[in-house]
Amino acid sequence: MRLVNPPDCPPQNPTFSQAAVSNSPATVYLAGQVGVDPATGALAGSDVSSQTEQVFLNARVILAAAGTSLSRVVRVTIYMTDLGEWASMNEVYQRHFGEHAPPKTTVQVSALALGARVEIEFTAEA
Template identity: 45%
Template sequence: MSRTPVSTSNAPAAIGPYSQAVRAGDTVYFSGQIPLDPVTGALVDGDITAQARRAFENLKAVAVAAGGSLADVVRVGLYVTDLGEFAEVNAVMAEYFDAPYPARSTIEVPALPKGARFEVDAVMVLG
């Protein structure tokens, strides 16, 4: 099976040796998106809500570049540096997804790249 990298300037460029996403058949595997502004590459200012919105906007842009939408996402992984902010992150996720919701895991981590407080990755199935 061939692997096709997915890339868009509407989401931050990769900051390491990885693709924004990779399509294998009808499945798209997203790299983690942190709340970087796609134009400046800087971490967005603001609270966890602002950071989560920016990261989901980045994820949405990559989904579109891959030929889909967030409605095609079947699984998301959420990474937070403080599970005490889970309710805020959950509320933001509800702005981007409708039922039936994707499967999800939420994991507290000690740190994220560039000092971010939130990261999201996903798997999307097209077709």
């Protein structure tokens, strides 16, 4: 995979890339993940940070079961009920992705399943 960040595009944000070019024909599409703790079946807290943390824990398990990992994610779509909480969500996001910065889109929605504050979709190379 090659990340694309042309210098003549809008100002760069270090938390995501403008595009990702996949060299792999096999792609893994995760369903939108909300922060449900598999041990309880309930949201892993009422705040966006706790829920985002659980989203990433669940996504790691699903990606591994599909034979891939966060380091091979090529696209992320984030749905939030309050963009005012973006910084809190993004702190957890950056901790999990580290230097890897796949393209991402974040949108505000009126509601999410189970009353979640955040839902994240991941697309990865297999």
